[in-house]
Amino acid sequence: MKIVETSLPGVKVIEPSVFGDHRGWFMETHSDTNLREAGIDINFVQDNQSYSAAKGTLRGLHYQLNPKAQTKLVRCTRGTIFDVAVDIRKGSPTYGEWYGIELSAENKKQLLIPRGFAHGFMTITEDVEVQYKVDNDYAPECDSGILWNDSTIGVKWPIDIEPILSEKDKNALTLDKAKNNFVYGDGE
Numbered sequence: 001m002k003i004v005e006t007s008l009p010g011v012k013v014i015e016p017s018v019f020g021d022h023r024g025w026f027m028e029t030h031s032d033t034n035l036r037e038a039g040i041d042i043n044f045v046q047d048n049q050s051y052s053a054a055k056g057t058l059r060g061l062h063y064q065l066n067p068k069a070q071t072k073l074v075r076c077t078r079g080t081i082f083d084v085a086v087d088i089r090k091g092s093p094t095y096g097e098w099y100g101i102e103l104s105a106e107n108k109k110q111l112l113i114p115r116g117f118a119h120g121f122m123t124i125t126e127d128v129e130v131q132y133k134v135d136n137d138y139a140p141e142c143d144s145g146i147l148w149n150d151s152t153i154g155v156k157w158p159i160d161i162e163p164i165l166s167e168k169d170k171n172a173l174t175l176d177k178a179k180n181n182f183v184y185g186d187g188e
């Protein structure tokens with residue numbers, strides 16, 4: 001397993017070791033021990049999976065407010081996504097900055113997104129399955145979002161089309177409006 005730092009402190013790319021042979025391949029998709037040895041101690045409590053049929057589907061930018069903020073460990077097990085984390089920790093030197101990476105069934109990369117970040121992805125193929133672990137329960141009353149095309153964040157989404165969005169995501173707040181809900185210091 002290799003861990004690669006990104007432009008946002010705390011957001012990391014995890015590249016599992018893949019063991020190929022004449023049958024195919026094997027990999028550990030998650031190891032508490034390996035992460036702990038790398039200084040990452042997270043108690044994941046829930047596994048999620050979503051399926052998106054069409055290319056250009058966009059889910060995000062989502063986060064849960066305290067006390068139900070979530071760390072997420074995201075991977076794509078079918079197709080390809082452009083996965084994005086946005087730092088929404090007020091007072092952070094990288095507040096409002098984003099990091100994006102292609103995650104695919106082929107490259108098997110994972111993105112670790114700490115609490116205090118918003119998360120979203122756009123499918124860049126059809127038939128996409130995304131699986132992710134979270135370290136806090138789903139709590140609809142704490143669930144919130146920021147508009148995917150907020151101009152102060154300025155995510156460069158890879159496909160220049162009108163994305164397929166949920167009604168909730170179409171009506172999400174801008175960062176400027178959403179920030180009134182963030183607790184100083186951790187953005188959640």
Ligand SMILES: Cc1cn([C@H]2C[C@H](O)[C@@H](COP(=O)(O)OP(=O)(O)O[C@H]3O[C@@H](C)C(=O)[C@@H](O)[C@H]3O)O2)c(=O)[nH]c1=O
Nearest residue numbers: 048050059060061062063072119120121137138166168
């Ligand atoms: C996220 C979630 C949703 N649900 C339900 C609520 C709703 O009826 C249905 C669909 O929910 P959503 O529209 O919020 O699903 P979706 O837009 O896929 O939301 C997800 O997007 C990505 C980017 C994330 O980072 C996730 O944390 C989550 O916010 O599933 C749960 O039961 N448990 C959960 O943990």
